[in-house]
Amino acid sequence: MHTVAVLAFDGISPFHLSVPTLVFGRIGAGRNNGDPGGPYEVEVCAEHPGTLRTPAGFDIQVRHGLEIFETADTIVIPSWISGTGISPELHAALHRAHARGARVAGLCLGAWAVAASGLADGRELTTHWSSADALARAYPAVRVRADTLWSDLGDVITSAGVAAxxxxCLHLVRHDLGSRAATDLARALVTAPHRSGSQAQYIPVAVPDAADDDPIERAMLWARTHLGDAIDLDGWAAVALMSRRTFTRHFRERTGTSPQQWLLLQRADRARLLLETTADTVDRIATDTGFGTAVSLRHHFHRILGTSPAAHRALFRREDRVG
Structure with missing residues (x-):
């Protein structure tokens, strides 16, 4: 059982609080009709338990205090008050938990609390783009990113706001339980199963009303169905009825990344799913996902996901057996 402690505070937005409790709580309640025995146990806590106000016109009641941090595997700070630090008590509790191996996640303005803790000093974190400059000025020891959806340092995870x-949280589920569990959960939540953390927070081009008339969306769909093929940029651009240069520019405007990098991420994600759900050899998966050779697959898989295909398969083999 993986225990997730979610930190609430007086004035917290119910929406921000609901994100981690919904994602981990839905998995933790069991996969089938709320049956017990899921992999996560979620507890909401507060530095000062009791009645907490919200800006939504209702109060919430929190029973647990910071003692929950002592046994939590993951601590989530789903928001914070911009421009404020943290108390010595919260600082100490976060450091004790982190020192024994708990991972700390700051979502949206929760990055303020993470920065104030010092756990990200000399490292980078992500926060909502509107707060990034102020956070960087307040904590110059931290490199603040406003151009990514989320960042994962292993022990410290931070994200932009709202949908990010x-x-x-889905990324953490994917890391813990595999692609299949994360995809099933995303389907239940009616949200995208995977958006890379490197994707831009704000893309200045609106998504077209009619997806069928969007040449970039058409090209992306075509690429996903041809991952095992050799996809050259000129041929891919032709699917969108564009020149290579125009296609590359519109693709970056739409996704915040280059076509080649997006394609690598799609192939790595497909390889991850095949490793978790099939007994295919690494050579076969490399061919089916367009990496060509096992050497190429191992190189890109490790660069993108930080582990080897064999290690990833071994990690989720037990989950597949019990699933």
């Missing part, structure tokens, strides 16, 4: 917080 969902993406970040």
């Amino acid at each position: 917080a969902l993406d970040c």
Whole structure:
């Protein structure tokens, strides 16, 4: 059982609080009709338990205090008050938990609390783009990113706001339980199963009303169905009825990344799913996902996901057996 402690505070937005409790709580309640025995146990706590006000016109009641941090595997700070630090008590509790191996996640403005803790000093974190400059000025020891959806340092995870917080929590589920569990959960939540943390927070081009008339969306769908093929940029651009240069520019405007990098992420994600759900050899998966060779697959898989295909398969083999 993986225990998730979610930190609430007086004035917290119910929406921000609901993101981690919904994602981990839905998995933790069991996969089938709320049956017990899921992999996560979620507890909401507060530095000062009791009645907490919200800006939504209702109060919430929190029973647990910071003692929950002592046994939590993951601590989530789903929001914070911009421009404020943390108390010595919260600082000490976070450091004790982190020192024994708990991972700390700051979602949206929760990055303020993470920065104030010092756990990200000399490292980078992500926060909502509107707060990034102020956070960087307040904590110059931290490199603040406003151009990514989320960042995962292993022990410290931070994200931008609102939908990006969902993406970040789904990323943690994917890390813990595999692609299949994360995809099933995303389907239940009616949200995208995976958005890379490197994707831009704000893309200045609106998504077209009619997806069928969007050449970039058409090209992306085509690529996803041809991952095992050799996809050259000129041929891919032709699917969108564009020149290579125009296609590359519109693709970056739409996704915040280059076509080649997006394609690598799609192939790595497909390889991850095949490793978790099939007994295919690494060579076969490399061919089916367009990496060509096992050497190429191992190189890109490790660069993108930080582990080897064999290690990833071994990690989720037990989950597949019990699933």
